[in-house]
Amino acid sequence: xxxxxxxxxxxxxxxxxxxxxxxxxxxxxxxxxxxxxxxxxxxxxxxxxxxxxxxxxxxxxxxxxxxxxxxxxxxxxxxxxxxxxxxxxxxxxxxxxxxxxxxxxxxxxxxxxxxxxxxxxxxxxxxxxxxxxxxxxxxxxxxxxxxxxxxxxxxxxxxxxxxxxxxxxxxxxxxxxxxxxxxxxxxxxxxxxxxxxxxxxxxxxxxxxxxxxxxxxxxxxxxxxx
Numbered sequence: 001x002x003x004x005x006x007x008x009x010x011x012x013x014x015x016x017x018x019x020x021x022x023x024x025x026x027x028x029x030x031x032x033x034x035x036x037x038x039x040x041x042x043x044x045x046x047x048x049x050x051x052x053x054x055x056x057x058x059x060x061x062x063x064x065x066x067x068x069x070x071x072x073x074x075x076x077x078x079x080x081x082x083x084x085x086x087x088x089x090x091x092x093x094x095x096x097x098x099x100x101x102x103x104x105x106x107x108x109x110x111x112x113x114x115x116x117x118x119x120x121x122x123x124x125x126x127x128x129x130x131x132x133x134x135x136x137x138x139x140x141x142x143x144x145x146x147x148x149x150x151x152x153x154x155x156x157x158x159x160x161x162x163x164x165x166x167x168x169x170x171x172x173x174x175x176x177x178x179x180x181x182x183x184x185x186x187x188x189x190x191x192x193x194x195x196x197x198x199x200x201x202x203x204x205x206x207x208x209x210x211x212x213x214x215x216x217x218x219x220x221x222x223x224x225x226x
Contacts, residue, residue, distance in 0.1 A: 001025045001116060001136070001159060002044065002177045006036040006059070007051040007078065012101070016049065019105035020112075024139050024155050026180040033057035040066070043176045045073055046119075046163065047112050052079040052090070060093045067094035074115040078103065113137055120163060127162045130219030132201060134158060141201075148200050153178055153193050161206065161216040170213040 003020055007013040008031040017027045028043070030036050033054050040048075052059035063075060076097040077090045087098050096118075097111050113125060113136055120127075125137045131144045139155055141148045150158065160169065160177035169177075175190055186192075194206050194214065204217040 001046045001112070001156070001163070002180065003027045003112065004036065004039055004045045004048045005029045006031075006033070006048065006054065006062075008032065008053070008055050009051070012051075016105070016108065020109065023109050024136070024152050024159075025112075026156055026177060028180055031055070033059070033062040036062065037066075040071070040073075043181065044173055046177070047115055048073050048075045049078050049108070049112075050075055050095070052077060052081055060089060063090075063095060064093045074119055076108075076111060076115060078108070110137070116163065120165075127159075129162060129165075129216065132205070132219075134162060143201055150200065151193075151196070154197050154200070157193050157197055158201070158205075161214070165216050168209045168212050168215045174214060 001024075003025050005013055005016050005027055007016065007029065010031070013029045013031070017029055020027050028039055028045075030039050031054075033056050036048075036050075050059050050063060054062070059077065059079070063077075066073075074096045075094065076099060077095045078099050078101060079086070079090075080101045081090075082100050090098050096115055099108060099111060116136075117123070117125065125135050127134045127136070133142045134140070134155075136159055141150050141155070141158070156178045157174065160174055171190055178190070178193065198206055207215050207217045209215060
């Protein structure tokens with residue numbers, strides 16, 4: 001999951017980034033509305049965490065403008081504004097959820113997972129694809145009922161494919177989801193992780209669409225490739 005965190009408090013932002021990264025998410029942090037707009041133009045994200053008290057512009061104004069421009073990205077407002085009016089204004093401006101500071105990182109993570117479930121049309125965390133199942137909350141992968149040990153990058157790659165079932169993702173889109181902007185990558189890094197995922201979950205788990213990118217392979221009885 002590729003998360004954009006727009007928060008001007010560096011201490012809060014660093015805690016969010018560390019906590020969500022530890023849960024297998026790829027996190028980008030910006031501290032202003034202008035930087036958020038630039039980041040949204042530069043990369044694709046699965047969800048956005050938005051503070052309202054930004055130094056250059058009120059977060060509600062930013063959110064309303066992004067929605068007017070057609071942004072469909074799920075947005076969770078994270079703020080100390082705790083009145084009913086504030087919460088109503090946030091939801092009416094286009095927020096999908098509203099969480100008050102101070103907060104528990106476990107609740108933030110759970111709420112982000114809920115937003116992704118809603119977007120994907122799922123009612124439970126468990127994602128099933130043929131004999132493959134993946135739980136993004138526990139980060140447990142099962143193939144034919146047997147656990148498969150995946151690295152954090154392999155989990156991020158698998159989740160990106162599962163979350164975009166039926167959709168072709170370009171190499172750049174997958175790199176955004178798996179690595180983020182801050183990582184220095186070898187030119188073949190994505191291919192290496194795709195190779196490892198195929199080796200562990202079967203060659204058919206990732207389909208190459210020549211000239212376009214990659215997509216999740218059809219559900220079936222995956223050959224583990226071992």
